[in-house]
Amino acid sequence: MDITRHLISKEKLSSLIGKCMEDGKKVYAPVKKNNLVNFAFISSFQEITNDYINTVQSAKPVLFPKAEKLMEIKMSKDNIELKSRDKNLISETIVYGSRPCDATGINILNKMFTAGITDQLFAERFAKTTLISVSCKKCDSKCFCTSMGINPGNTDGSDILLTEVENGNYLVEIMTDKGQKIISSYQSYFDKAPDINKDKYLVDVPVAFELKGFDEKIKDAFDSPIWLEQSMRCIGCGSCAYACPTCACFDIQDSFNGQEGQRKRNWDSCGFSMFTLHSSGHNPREVQSKRWRQRILHKFQYMPEQFQLFGCTGCGRCSRSCPTDMNIKEHLINLIKNI
């Protein structure tokens, strides 16, 4: 579908989101709490904050929750009853305020979860979610989206992209049928788009490194001492994986209260020390440097080999969340220089 454009004023945008909620849609948007900005379900447009470069956590939990029920289990003396999960996982949901890097991240998640066998839980949530992203007027030193081939006004992965232009108005770009459905259902809120170049309303994110060919060059780096040097400070806390819009490793566990319980899937991370531990005691990645190497190689070599895309959007969340100041952008610059 070709990108179509409209214009919406801030007031009408507020009313539009309000009307969507009135019509039964759930809205997941950035909210400021205790000085941190994170996505949360809102009940009024006024709860949404503009005061963020990027949220701490991506919008990933709405499509791939931290803990998700797979089935219910009831045990009795001679029988075990299994009850399948709910079929209606979520209502129609709007994710508002995601950044272009988040939208690319969701594209990547979609590719991973539907390759080969389709992950039904993800697919059902994805089908019911509309992404209204907002382009970036600011960035910080941790951002590197332009090094990953996208930019602060990128439309890939969003259903609608808003860019704040003059007088508190937003340029509205619609990329998909899902986005078009919002416009068609609420036509009166939108005006005709002016003929403007949106680039001048976007922040300039300097390119930090050359990505082209990186997935090929990095194949020579497996035995490099650089992994140990870079990961000396890593404590394997998994914050990077949890904040990342594209990380999707999970564990499956039974959670019981007496004879009844659930089988759930929970977020996991290749950075945890027991991730690959065999019960024999053998661990293929027994030191943190090997686990750090896996994180980078998975995103920058293996995923290009499997899915023809990099598993990173340059959002910088991992660097911002890391308690020991690991900085993926710096590490990648370093890697490219030294291999």
Add this chain to the structure above:
Amino acid sequence: MRVDKIIEEAPFIKTFHLKFIDEEQGNKFTFKTGQFAEYSAFGEGESTFCIASSPTTTDHIECTFRYAGKVTTALAMKAEGDIIGFRGPYGNCFPIHEWKGKNLLFVAGGIALPPMRSVIQNCLGFRDDYKKITILYGAKTADDLVYKDELRNWEERTDIDLITTVDPGRETPAWKGKVGFVPKILQDIEPSAENTVAIVCGPPIMIKYSFAVLDKLGFDDKNVYTTLENRMKCGFGKCGRCNVGKIFVCKDGPVFTYKQLKELPMEY
């Protein structure tokens, strides 16, 4: 599945014979040799084991496991008649039809005999399709050998050459087999690489040294197979745990040739 029979193979190692509770499901169930499944102790979780019986055994399936942690211990505490969960079959299989007319050399260590036993039994079910069958199997001590009845049976057969071994220093006066680590015994028996397929399974270090021996004996790395037993969870390439290089052990394996393994980082 209902636990139909329990066999105590060795210290901390049990075999379960399992039957589908839903008979119709059981009748429809098929799998190929080399595939694995996720076995549940409901309330505790799931564990990954190969299917240790051959696809030619149709009235039940078998799994053999060492109990070491939360889930395997919960499974080990089940009694005959108890219910456990089964999710599978997953993974690829040994291409036994490609091996017709060849000699087969099976090399296994300890708890790694179960995945091999499925393929050995499958091949024995079509014995005339294959030429010489040699089985080299070793464990730490004689007590640690699994499938002791089966081993006796294989020993008595004239159409199988069975060599068993225990670790140096761990033999008892009653032990009649060889003494030495599996790769060393493999070197001693000097199997011919001519028209032979080798299937190796064991702890990573045993695999590494056995591969080196087979290499020296002139085996083509396309004709040497193994099955990797990485930590797995979902079984079909989504949870990420068994990712090695660009493959998932659960989905693209667990059966690999030595040639394929050489293209992967040594993270298994």
